[in-house]
Amino acid sequence: MNQHAIDPLSLEIETFGPGQTRLFGVTVAVPAKDEEERIVACLRSFDAQTGIDFTDLAVVVLLNNCRDGSLEAIRRFGSEVRFHLVAASVELPPQFANAGWARRLAMEHAAGLTSDDGYILTTDADSVADKTWISETLRAFELGVDAVAGFVTADWSELSQLPPDVLAQGADEWAYQNLAAELEAKADPVPHDPWPRHNQNCGASTAIRADLYRALGGLIPLPVGEDRALFDAVRLRDGLIRHSLAAHVVASARTVGRAKGGMADALQTRGSASYECDEILEPALITWRRNAWRHEARARWCEGRLEDWLIEKRIDLHGFDDRWASAFGVVWSEIERRVPRLARVRMRSEELPRELRRIKKILKSLALPRPVSTPQR
DSSP: OOTTOOOGGGOEEEEESSSOSOOEEEEEEEEESSOTTTHHHHHHHHHTOOSSOGGGEEEEEEEESOOSSHHHHHHHHHTTOSSEEEEEEEOOOGGGOSHHHHHHHHHHHHHHTEEEEEEEEEOOTTEEEOTTHHHHHHHHHTTTOSEEEEEEEEOHHHHTTSOHHHHHHHHHHHHHHHHHHHHHHHHSOOTTSOSSOOOOOOGGGEEEEHHHHHHTTSOOOOSSOHHHHHHHHHHHTTOOEEEEEEEEEEEOOOSSOSSTTSHHHHHHHTTSTTOBOOTTOOOHHHHHHHHHHHHHHHHHHHHTOHHHHHHHTTOOOTTOGGGTTTOHHHHHHHHHHHOGGGOOOOOBGGGHHHHHHHHHHHHHHOOOOOOOOOOOO
16 A cells, blocks of 8 residues: 555545535544544534634544444534534554554545635544634734644643652653743744744644645654654745644543554653653753754855855755755755754653753843744745
């Protein structure tokens, strides 16, 4: 089977709600596997949205390899909805039975229901969206961005049941993540994504322009990290991403999840001395260097003087010259790939107290550069 080919005819489709199938301005894609107990709460959160036109909203639930009553739960709820609801069932073979393929199929079906000037949103079946999730996401798009990374927090009613050492570890990691987000925003300021913001790129709250989604060829169905890969693809094209604190979703904090490598797996290992923090969290000095250097490089690239900066930093991009004009995102990706000092480094739990002190010192002494916007080419 081709990497990106799942026969759409293999999907078994049921539709609910008012109106007939047409193109919608907003479509939400929800991958689901054995979510009988949670899917209705997820759908009810869409039905409770405020400040939106329900006649222009469609929701696609992609039921993959379900062995429970998820479809029956949707059928019972379907008579109540104010939006167009699609339940698409599929049996994925083992090599495709993962979160990446489930989300891709959900988003592909959503894309087929979305107008060219519309937006595709995605979340998880065990998540509950704030009543303003959609309206705040659309508000962010009004600023001219290409994608919106919403804010995701864990369900405290579930999180609070975890052991104290796990909660303490999580509190330190959360504190560091918020400080890292502040450092990223202030060391590499851009007009479209100012502080305050977060630094998540999570599938539980993701949105993208439908035309850009199609231009990218859709979501890459990685078994783990498909959500971050989508945002990386936007960055490679110099697409503008807003990390909105207002577009908020509450995600499950259960320790037995459905997707390998998700929040449930992270919670199971958290608390041990060898626990690796989330991959977006790096030591303080590397966090500063990555963002400060990217800001400097972007400014020089916009001025047509990137080569001077590369010489100053002793960075050799030999053989890459003919691609410089395509997009700064492509250039920066190559710089990160070639420069050892920009290699990704994940922190372990025992390093967090030290790095918390360091990142606070860096923020306190940071000289704020002016924002630099990447011109569209």
